[in-house]
Amino acid sequence: MHSSxxxxxxxxxxxxxDPDLVVIEASIGKVIGKEPIVYESPVCIPNAIKLDIETDLSDLTSNAVHAFPSLEQMRSLLKRLGISQRQTLVIYDNQGIYAAPRVWWIFKTFGFDKVYILDGGLPHWLQERRTVADVYKESTGGAVDEELQLNPTYLKSSDEILSNIQSPSFTVVDARSEDRFMGRVAEPRQGVRSGHIPQSVNLPFPNVLNEYFYKSPQELGQIFGSLSLEPSRAIVFSCGSGITACILLVAAILAGRQQVSLYDGSWAEWGAGEVFPVEVGA
Known part of the structure; x- marks a missing residue:
């Protein structure tokens, strides 16, 4: 396999x-920032397992929105699904590119090396009239990877974001719309302030996509170059609740950026916390 x-x-x-290939459909109930694709009847790629970010891959014991799954939760999920790190995972998205990058980053954070995103997702698969099914694969279960560990460097906490404002070592890039970033519109979640993290930069996630696909590495390189980010500077991605931030995170990797991580709490945490400073406007 290639490094992309x-x-x-x-x-x-x-x-x-292929016997060692696992196909996973990433799904999420609420799509924000783009017009959702609604399917009239069940359709999926053959042998796909369906995973829901809001249930299967969120820590439901946390008060945070879409909180990253815990180590024990991932071990339990992988045992139920019969998935191990020796297998190759391909994650596709029924929206083209939306939830799949988040699921990809979760697996990468837990040490999976052979995990990939289907560029174009299910919409392109259907456009090409490729083989489809109307039922998902039933999981058979299997041995758990006892070596499974979470890599903490792939995630950033609110404390780290706060200290970075005082002593900058990375740049926060926000995937929300410009109107939300500038504080011109109310946030979709009740009790969350409008605006953005001080010193953060705005890059709305649709800007890195061509319909259902990522833009080319060359185009993405130009986009990240236009943000005036130092090539060697680490980038931390944020959004509303840690989902669309991962779209940008993958785009940055495609553009050749290597030091990337996710602020998992994102604006749902920062905007709701009165102790966190907020900027409005440019």
Whole structure:
């Protein structure tokens, strides 16, 4: 396999029957920032397992919105699904590119090396009239990876974001719309202030996409270059609740950036916490 986070629909079609391939559909109930694709009847890529970010891959014991899953939660999920780190995972998205990057980053954070995103997702797969199914694969269960560990460097806490304002060592890039970033509109979540993290930079996530696909590495390099970020400077990605931030995170990797991480609490945490400073406007 190549080093890119992405695979093409042709690659996936060719390898669908590989015994060590696991196909995962990433789904989320509420789509914010783009017009959601609604399917009239069940349709999926053959042998796909469906994972829901809001239930399967969120720590439901946390008060945070879409909190990153705990180590024990991931061990339990992987045992139920029969998934191990020796397998190759391909994650696709029924919205094109929306929830899949978040699921990809979760697996990467827990040490999976052979995990990829289907560029174009299910919409492109259907456009090409490739093989489909109307039921998801039933999980059979299996042995758990006892070596499974969470890499803490892939995530940033609110304390780290706060201290970075006083002594900057990384740049926060916010994936929300410009109107939300500037504080021109009310936030969709009740009790959350409008505005953005001081010194953060805005890059709305649709800007790195061409419909269902990521833009080319060259285009993405120009986009990140236009933000005037130092090439060697670490980037931490934020959004409303840690989902669309991962779209930018993958785009940054495609653009050649290597020091990337996720502020998992994102604006749902920062905007609701009265102790955190907020900027409005430019």
């Amino acid at each position: 986070p992405l695979v093409t629909s042709q690659w996936l079609q060719t390898h669908l029957q």
